[in-house]
Amino acid sequence: MPERKKIGIFFFDEMEEPDAVGPWEVLRWWTLHFPDDGYDVVSFSRTDTMVRCARGLRVTADTSMSELGDLEVLMYPGGRGTRAHLLDAPLLDWLRRQRPNTPLMTSVCTGSLVYAAAGLLKGRPATTHWASLELLGEIDPSVLVDADARFVDDGDVVTSAGVSAGIDMALHLVARLVSIERARQVRRGIQYDPAPPV
Amino acid sequence: MPERKKIGIFFFDEMEEPDAVGPWEVLRWWTLHFPDDGYDVVSFSRTDTMVRCARGLRVTADTSMSELGDLEVLMYPGGRGTRAHLLDAPLLDWLRRQRPNTPLMTSVCTGSLVYAAAGLLKGRPATTHWASLELLGEIDPSVLVDADARFVDDGDVVTSAGVSAGIDMALHLVARLVSIERARQVRRGIQYDPAPPV
Numbered sequence: 001m002p003e004r005k006k007i008g009i010f011f012f013d014e015m016e017e018p019d020a021v022g023p024w025e026v027l028r029w030w031t032l033h034f035p036d037d038g039y040d041v042v043s044f045s046r047t048d049t050m051v052r053c054a055r056g057l058r059v060t061a062d063t064s065m066s067e068l069g070d071l072e073v074l075m076y077p078g079g080r081g082t083r084a085h086l087l088d089a090p091l092l093d094w095l096r097r098q099r100p101n102t103p104l105m106t107s108v109c110t111g112s113l114v115y116a117a118a119g120l121l122k123g124r125p126a127t128t129h130w131a132s133l134e135l136l137g138e139i140d141p142s143v144l145v146d147a148d149a150r151f152v153d154d155g156d157v158v159t160s161a162g163v164s165a166g167i168d169m170a171l172h173l174v175a176r177l178v179s180i181e182r183a184r185q186v187r188r189g190i191q192y193d194p195a196p197p198v
Numbered sequence: 199m200p201e202r203k204k205i206g207i208f209f210f211d212e213m214e215e216p217d218a219v220g221p222w223e224v225l226r227w228w229t230l231h232f233p234d235d236g237y238d239v240v241s242f243s244r245t246d247t248m249v250r251c252a253r254g255l256r257v258t259a260d261t262s263m264s265e266l267g268d269l270e271v272l273m274y275p276g277g278r279g280t281r282a283h284l285l286d287a288p289l290l291d292w293l294r295r296q297r298p299n300t301p302l303m304t305s306v307c308t309g310s311l312v313y314a315a316a317g318l319l320k321g322r323p324a325t326t327h328w329a330s331l332e333l334l335g336e337i338d339p340s341v342l343v344d345a346d347a348r349f350v351d352d353g354d355v356v357t358s359a360g361v362s363a364g365i366d367m368a369l370h371l372v373a374r375l376v377s378i379e380r381a382r383q384v385r386r387g388i389q390y391d392p393a394p395p396v
Contacts, residue, residue: 017222017226018216018219018220018388021215021216021255022216022220024215024253024255025215028215028253028255032253043255055222055223055226055227056226056260057219057222057226057241058257059255059256060248060256060257060258062254109389150393150395151395161389162388163387163388163390164365164388164389164391164392165391167362167392168392168393168395171394171396172396174396175395180396183396184396189361190216190360190361190362191307191328191359191361191362191363192361192362192394193362193363194362194365194390195363195366196366196390196391196392197348197349197369197370197373198369198372198373198378198381
């Protein structure tokens, strides 16, 4: 039996709720309904497993960074909590250590700012929340900032635009890791036929 | 100073994560950025404040049912946890007691099944997750089941279709309670320009 592949979603204080929970829903709906695809999704935090999100929601991660093990896919949400991460040397070191062992590093919203601060986006196309596009280019001027994309797939790194764009990116990941048909099944399951009324 | 109005989102075991967190984000983004609009959003649970969602996420509510006080708006998420609620007499009684004092009762996904079981949808138009449309009509054959709507606004009760439809309904609520312009500000804030890739 082949080893199962792990998708890890990072939970941290002041992350934006849907940045994590949107992809969580897409990816968990997929892996729980189709375990034979060989993937598991796990949430992890740095130390304390309960975190307080940017809008006040308290969520508890499944495990901590030290217990996590190797990931196939890392997902880094955004939110104002990322601001402190930009200067957090141990965290940036941890990210750089993940890179060689993590085939796919993904981010939602301002999560890509932290990837840039860790030097992981040098000379590569990427995006972020619309209000942070300029900051992304300031953190690393070599980043090819894409202001229009809903998400940017650059092979072993995929970044998305703000907040709800994480749902679109997560569906793309399912399509890429399994098939378009599988992603459509998930989309149908969560009735993702968005129709913004305003 | 006028009394602040409270929007309560019910958290319960086996609720579908985005049913609660999608509207939570929309409504909290609004109330935290525009406190002068006079609304607050609070999450509440029945007794234990930590609940385990349908896809395994653990979230902790702000308060419990007994501490909640009167609501202006009640929001009832869906998820497989609602199945047990359909036969839960004390919970259905609680819902019926809320009705006369709650100007607006809203539901996401299969939350409307519980409203139907409580007798709150008699002879009224409503919707639910696509896979539960038939069940909604079985619970109360007088319900005018709308199979096509993203959400149904019937005055003092608003029901939405499955899972991600709660985001659209929540934006509609902001437009209704304040203004279309306010709802557009929230939509822009969370970059809700959905573009499903599959």
